[in-house]
Amino acid sequence: MAAKPFQCLLCNKSYTNKASLVTHERKAHNQNIIVPHCHILFTPLYSSYCHFRGLFIDAIQSRLGSHHATEGKKKVQVHCEENLFYFIFREQETFTFQVSSYKYSCIFKGQVGIKRIGEIFQCSNWWIKANNLGGETIVDYQQQDPITKKFIDKEIGFSWKQKSRKIFQDGYEFIYFYGVITCSFSTYRQTVISN
Numbered sequence: 122m123a124a125k126p127f128q129c130l131l132c133n134k135s136y137t138n139k140a141s142l143v144t145h146e147r148k149a150h151n152q153n154i155i156v157p158h159c160h161i162l163f164t165p166l167y168s169s170y171c172h173f174r175g176l177f178i179d180a181i182q183s184r185l186g187s188h189h190a191t192e193g194k195k196k197v198q199v200h201c202e203e204n205l206f207y208f209i210f211r212e213q214e215t216f217t218f219q220v221s222s223y224k225y226s227c228i229f230k231g232q233v234g235i236k237r238i239g240e241i242f243q244c245s246n247w248w249i250k251a252n253n254l255g256g257e258t259i260v261d262y263q264q265q266d267p268i269t270k271k272f273i274d275k276e277i278g279f280s281w282k283q284k285s286r287k288i289f290q291d292g293y294e295f296i297y298f299y300g301v302i303t304c305s306f307s308t309y310r311q312t313v314i315s316n
């Protein structure tokens with residue numbers, strides 16, 4: 122029997138290669154919320170949360186306020202420790218974890234999503250940036266279907282992925298790990314009418 126070293130940590134099925142394991146995970150555990158190693162993720166310090174919140178708000182606001190700000194899909198990336206992502210987003214309905222690719226994700230939708238993110242980061246205007254020409258750029262939360270005229274909620278996605286850097290020293294290879302959050306969203310520019 123061929124060796125099957127790639128084991129699913131959610132149901133103990135084994136596979137001969139990683140691609141098969143990934144396919145299995147997508148089919149059988151698509152909306153998985155179990156983080157098998159969650160017992161080693163310690164509760165983050167409040168100061169770590171505050172620091173991450175500052176980085177996130179700054180990244181979003183810089184993107185919205187850029188002179189090159191164009192409408193459309195955007196991404197910002199911010200360094201973030203794994204336990205911070207886990208503890209901030211694990212209670213959300215759309216929180217998922219892909220075990221074999223070590224990737225977390227959490228999707229927010231529409232105006233409700235904008236508000237929820239504001240509550241998470243204790244910052245209600247995180248998604249609006251006014252410019253000095255009387256306009257503002259915002260994180261877009263809905264679009265109108267051109268045919269049905271119905272409003273469809275847009276997504277604001279958060280994902281966390283482990284990254285690493287290999288380095289040779291003293292004849293050995295060392296791997297250093299770190300984590301990055303990617304936030305994807307759409308922007309929209311509007312003119313504010315003032316009296």
Ligand SMILES: [Zn+2]
Nearest residue numbers: 129131132149
């Ligand atoms: Zn499985």
